[in-house]
Amino acid sequence: MSVTVGIPRALLYYYYYPQWETFFNRLGVKTLVSRETTRGLLEKGLKSTVDEACLPVKLAVGHVLDLKDRVDYIFLPRIVSTARREYICPKFLGFPDMVRNNIDNLPPLLDYKMDLYRKGSSMYNLFYAVGRYFTRNPARIYMAYQASLKSLHSHYRDMEAGQLPVETGDKHNRKECDVTIAVIGHPYNIYDRYISMNMLKRLRDYGARVVTADNLPEYVLRAEAEKLPKQLFWTLNQRMVGAAFYYFNRPEVDGLIHVASFGCGPDSMTGELIERFARRCSRKPLLSLTIDEHTGEAGMVTRLEAFMDMVRWRLNLDNVAASL
Amino acid sequence: MKIVYPHMGYMWICIKAMLEYLDVEVVVPPPSSKKTLLLGVKHAPEFACMPLKLNLGNFMEAAELGADTMVMAGGCGPCRFGYYAHVEHAILRDLGYQYQLVVLEPPQKHIGELLGKIKHITGHQSWRKVINGIRFGYHKAEAVDELEKTANYCRPREIKPGTTDRALQAALKEVIAADTPEKLPAARKRAFEIMRSVPVDRLRPVLRIGLVGEIYTLLEPFTNQDIERKLGGMGVEVDRSIYLSEWINEHLFLGLVKNKRSSKTAREKAVKYLGHFVGGHGLETVGNTVLYAEQGYDGVIQMLPFTCMPEIVAQSILPRVSTETGIPTMTLIVDEQSGEAGLVTRLEAFVDLLARKKQTGEVLA
Numbered sequence: 001m002s003v004t005v006g007i008p009r010a011l012l013y014y015y016y017y018p019q020w021e022t023f024f025n026r027l028g029v030k031t032l033v034s035r036e037t038t039r040g041l042l043e044k045g046l047k048s049t050v051d052e053a054c055l056p057v058k059l060a061v062g063h064v065l066d067l068k069d070r071v072d073y074i075f076l077p078r079i080v081s082t083a084r085r086e087y088i089c090p091k092f093l094g095f096p097d098m099v100r101n102n103i104d105n106l107p108p109l110l111d112y113k114m115d116l117y118r119k120g121s122s123m124y125n126l127f128y129a130v131g132r133y134f135t136r137n138p139a140r141i142y143m144a145y146q147a148s149l150k151s152l153h154s155h156y157r158d159m160e161a162g163q164l165p166v167e168t169g170d171k172h173n174r175k176e177c178d179v180t181i182a183v184i185g186h187p188y189n190i191y192d193r194y195i196s197m198n199m200l201k202r203l204r205d206y207g208a209r210v211v212t213a214d215n216l217p218e219y220v221l222r223a224e225a226e227k228l229p230k231q232l233f234w235t236l237n238q239r240m241v242g243a244a245f246y247y248f249n250r251p252e253v254d255g256l257i258h259v260a261s262f263g264c265g266p267d268s269m270t271g272e273l274i275e276r277f278a279r280r281c282s283r284k285p286l287l288s289l290t291i292d293e294h295t296g297e298a299g300m301v302t303r304l305e306a307f308m309d310m311v312r313w314r315l316n317l318d319n320v321a322a323s324l
Numbered sequence: 325m326k327i328v329y330p331h332m333g334y335m336w337i338c339i340k341a342m343l344e345y346l347d348v349e350v351v352v353p354p355p356s357s358k359k360t361l362l363l364g365v366k367h368a369p370e371f372a373c374m375p376l377k378l379n380l381g382n383f384m385e386a387a388e389l390g391a392d393t394m395v396m397a398g399g400c401g402p403c404r405f406g407y408y409a410h411v412e413h414a415i416l417r418d419l420g421y422q423y424q425l426v427v428l429e430p431p432q433k434h435i436g437e438l439l440g441k442i443k444h445i446t447g448h449q450s451w452r453k454v455i456n457g458i459r460f461g462y463h464k465a466e467a468v469d470e471l472e473k474t475a476n477y478c479r480p481r482e483i484k485p486g487t488t489d490r491a492l493q494a495a496l497k498e499v500i501a502a503d504t505p506e507k508l509p510a511a512r513k514r515a516f517e518i519m520r521s522v523p524v525d526r527l528r529p530v531l532r533i534g535l536v537g538e539i540y541t542l543l544e545p546f547t548n549q550d551i552e553r554k555l556g557g558m559g560v561e562v563d564r565s566i567y568l569s570e571w572i573n574e575h576l577f578l579g580l581v582k583n584k585r586s587s588k589t590a591r592e593k594a595v596k597y598l599g600h601f602v603g604g605h606g607l608e609t610v611g612n613t614v615l616y617a618e619q620g621y622d623g624v625i626q627m628l629p630f631t632c633m634p635e636i637v638a639q640s641i642l643p644r645v646s647t648e649t650g651i652p653t654m655t656l657i658v659d660e661q662s663g664e665a666g667l668v669t670r671l672e673a674f675v676d677l678l679a680r681k682k683q684t685g686e687v688l689a
Contacts, residue, residue, distance in 0.1 A: 050640045052630070052657065078600055087402035090603040094637030097598045101644035113600065229410045231432070233401030260371075265404050265633040268371035269411055276414055 003134070004030045005110070006067030006074045009037070010060035011092065012082075014165040014187040019152035020075065023127060026144035027134045032071050034063040037194035041066050046293060048102050055261040055292045056188045057091050057098070059195060064099055068106060073133070075110045077126055081117040086235045089266055159214045164200065165191050177209040179311055182247035184213060184240050184274070185259030186267075195291065196259065197300050206308045211253065213243030220246060228273065237270040244274045248282040255285040255311040257304075262292035285310050325424075326351050327445065328391035330379040333543030334468045335568055337500055342461030344503065346446045346453060351391035353382040356546040360385055365660050367415050373404065373629035374547055374659050375540040380412050387421050395445060398429025403603040403634055460505045462577075465569040467499045467512045472552075474519045476563070479556025480531075481524040489553065491522045528559075531678050534616035536565045536609045537627035538635050543568060547658055548627055549667050558675045563621070565590070565612040566605065590615055597641050606634030610641055617649035622678045624651055630659035652678060 005024050007013060013020075017033070024031045035041065037059060045062025067074055076096050081087050091098070096111035112129040115121060124145055131141030159165065165187065181203055183190050190196050190212060203210050213221060221242030225232060232238040240258075247253040258274055260267035271288060278286045287307040289300070328351045329339055336352050343350045354360070356378050363384045364377030383394055394413070399406030409427040416423050426445055431437035446454055471492060478488040495515035502511035533555060541547045542564055552562045566587075573581045590611030591601075597614075601607045613624045626642060628635035639655050646653045654674050656667065 050636065052636045053640060080600065085400065087603070090402045090606065090633040091637055093402065093600050094598055094602040094606065094634075094641075097600075098637060098640045101597060101641045111599075229413070230398075230407065230427075233406060263371055263631045265371070265373075265631055268369045268631065269404055269407050272369040272372075272411060273414065276418060280418075 002028065002030050003072040004032050004070075006064075006071030006107075007031055007033050008060055008063035008067060008074070008076070009034045010063040010192075011056060011095070011188050012079055012088070014191045016152065017165075018155040019148040022151040023131075023144050023148035024075075024134075026147050027131060027140065029134050031075075032067065034066040037062070037192050039194075042194070042293060049098070052263065053098075054091065054263050054265075055195065056186065056264075057095065058293065059188075059192070060095065061099060061102070064106075065103065068103070071107055073108050073110050074106065075130070077130075078111050078113040080113050080115040081235070082114070083116055083235050084119060085117060085231075086233050086238065087117070088235055160217050162211075162215055164210070164212060165214060177204075177207050179208045179254040179308075179315065180211060180252050181208045181311070182211050182243065182253050182256045183259065184244045184247075184256055186236055186240070186261070186264075187212075187214065189259050189261055189291065197291075197295070197297050199257075199259070199300070199304070202301070202304055203308075206304070208308065208311075211247065213239045216243055216246060227277075232270070234266045234270075237266040241270050241274060245277065248278065248284055253284065254315055255287070255307065257287045257289060257307070259289050259291065262290050283314075285314060325349065325393050325447070326391045327393045327395055328353060328383060328386035329395045330382040331356050331544065331546075332375075332540055333545065333568065334472075334496070335465070335543065337468055337496070338461040338465035338568065338572075341464045341503070342457045343445075345457045345460050345505070346449050348446060351386050351389045353386040353389070353391075356382065356544065361546075361660055367419060369411070371631050372411075373632050375405070375544075375629060376408050376412065377660065378544070378547065379408065380415060383412065383416060383423065384419075384421070387423070392422065393424045393426060393445075395426045395428065398427040400430060400432075401603065405604070456505065460508070462569065462572055462581075463505070463508055464499060464502075465572060467508070467515065468496065469567040469569045471495050471499070471515055471519060472564075472567070474516070476552060476556065476561060478519070478522045478524050479553065480559045480561050481526060481528050483523045483525055485557065487522050488556070491518050494518050531560045531622045531675060531682065532563065532620075533560050533675075533678070534563050534565060534612065534621045534624045535627065536612045536616075536624055537605065537638075538629060538632050539566050539571065539605055541627045541629055541658060542566055547629070548656075549658075549662070549664055551625070551627070551656075551667070551671070554668060554671055555675070558671065560675055563616075565608065565616075587611070593618075597645055598637070602634045602637045604632065604634030606638040609635060609638040610645060613642060613645050613651065613653060614649060617645075617651035621651065622682055623674065624653045625674070626653060626655045628655070628657055630657050652681065 007020055021031050041062045042059055044065045045058045049058045049061050064074060078096050079088055079092050096109055110130050112126050114123060114126040127145045128141055135141060200210050221239050224245040225238045225242035227245055244256060247256055258271055260271050326349045327343060331353060340350050340352060360378055360381030364381035368377045368380050396409035398409055409425060413425045426441050428441060475488050475492040482488045495518040498511045498515040502508045535542055555562050570585055573579060573584050574586055579586060587608045590608045593614040594607045594611030598607055598610045609626060616624050642653050
C-alpha cells in the first residue's frame, strides 16, 4: 500500500518543489500538492491564524488545511536557514508549531528541520530524517537525495535561463514585448496567481517582459547585495535587494515593482532600503505594492496600468532625448 | 565626541554610569514621548515596529542637544532589530543629520572588530578601566531592577495610593547620583531605605500577573503605557519576565554572574509547544507562560509591538498553552495608534475576570 505525502503549495514550495517531489517519488511515495489558491482556501487559513500573522503564513495554513483530510503525512519542514549565517524569517522557524497548535486532527507532520546556518551543515539531515519514515534502507534514501539534488539544480538552471517557477513550457516571455519590468518580491507572493492577482500575466498582457530575482544566478545577487552597509541575514530579502540593485543598473530594465505583504517584517526594512537606493542612485520608475487579504483587484489594476504608462512615457522621453 | 544611545526603560542609567566613568561625554535623549514617536513615525518605514520609530525619534531629539555619535546594539537575526542601526542611519543621513554610527554587535570576522569599536567609543582607556566601567554599569542596572521589583511588590499593597511611585522616583535619584563605583553601595542602601518606608498592608490579598513578551515593550514604560503602574493600582502584583540586569548577564556576560534568574528553564518549558527558537523572545514568551502557570500565577499578559515577528509566532501558540495549563492569557499589541483608554478598559476587564475566577475557585475549594 502506498502512502501519500501532502506538500502545501505555499512558502518555499516555489523554490524546492522539484527536489521534494523527486525525493518522495524515488522512495516510492506518492505526493499530493495542495490545490491552487482560491478565495475559499485562503478564508480557511484566515480563520485558523492570528490576525497579526502575515498573508503568506495565513495562506500556508490554508494550504495545510486543504491537504489535511486527503493525505497520510504532511511535509512541513522547519526551514531554519538555507544558507550560512542566514535565516528566512522568524515565522518560518515557528511555522510547524503554529500549525500544530492551531489545527486539530492533523495527519502526522514531517517537520524535521533544515538548517544550513553553520559551516558544513547539509540538507541531507532533513532528507535522511524524512526518508526514514518510508524506508529502512539508507542507500535508497541517499540515492533519492542525490536524484532530488539533480532536479533542484536543473530547476535553478531553467530559472536562470529566463523561466519562472511553476511555469513549464512558458512561451509568454518570447512574445513581442517593448518593455522589461523587474518584479521584486517573495516567491510565495509573486508566483501565487491568486495572491498576486495574476500580476505576472497581467504585465505580460500589457506587453512587458517580466524578470525576477530567480532569473539571476546566486553569485550575482550576493555580489550586488554587498552594496548594503551590513550583510542582510534574511536569505529571501538578500535576494530581493540584490536583484533590485542589479536591475536598477541594467539598461534593458525599464521599471521595477516591489511587492510586499502587509506587516512583513523583513520587507519593511529592505523595502525602505530599496526605495532610498532608487531615490538616490537611479532614474528608473519604482512601484511599491503592499498586498494582503483585503487587497482589491481594481486597485491593483489601476496602479499597474498607471505604472506601465509611466514606464512607457519615460522610455519615450529618453528616446527623444537621445535623438536630440 | 558626544555619544547618544536610544532609550529602553531605565537602561540609560546603567549606560550613562558606565560611559561617564570612562570620561565619555554622553547625551541622554529626552524621555520618549508623543513627540518622539511622532518624529519617528514620520520618517520610519510604515511597518517597522514601534521600537525603531522611537529609536529614530530619540536620535533626532538628541541631535538638537549636540549628540554626534550614535551607538546602537546590532545582531545577526532573525529578528529585525539586528538591522535597525543601519536603516536608522540611512534615514538620518537622508534627512541631513551628521551622525557617526557605531554598532556594537557580534563580530562577523574577528573579535577585534568589536573590541576596536569599544576602544573607539571609550577613547582608548585601558581595558582594566573599561571592565571596571562595565561592572559599574551592571551594578547600577541590578540596583534599578531591585528597586523596580520592590515597587511592584508595594504598589498593590500600599496604604495610601501613590506613595510607592513617589518613593521609587526618589530612590532612583539616589542610584543615579552615585557617580563612582565606591559611592554605589551607600546610595543603594539609602534607596532601599526609601522604598522600605512605604507603608504597606502585607496581608492584603492581591492578584498576581506575569508580563511576557518583547523586551523593548516590556522595559519601556512609554510603549507599554506604564502597564506595571496601572496594574499595581488595580491591586495586581506584577512580575516582569525580563529585567535588564538578567538580560545583560545572559546575553553579554554569557551567564557569568551566578545565582541570577536565567531564561534557560523557560526555554526548556517551551519545547513542548514550540520546538525551535524563533528569534527575539518568542521562545521565552511561551516558556515563561508555562512557568507562570506552574507557579500559580493568576494570569499572563503578553505585550508586543505591531508586526513583531517572533512574538506573532508566540501569540499564535499561547491559546493552546492557556487551554492546556489553565492560565488565562491576554495579548496586547502596541503601536503609534494605541490609546490609553483602550488599554485601561482591557486591563480592567482582564483583572475582573481573574478576580472572579479566583473567587469561584476558592468557593469551590
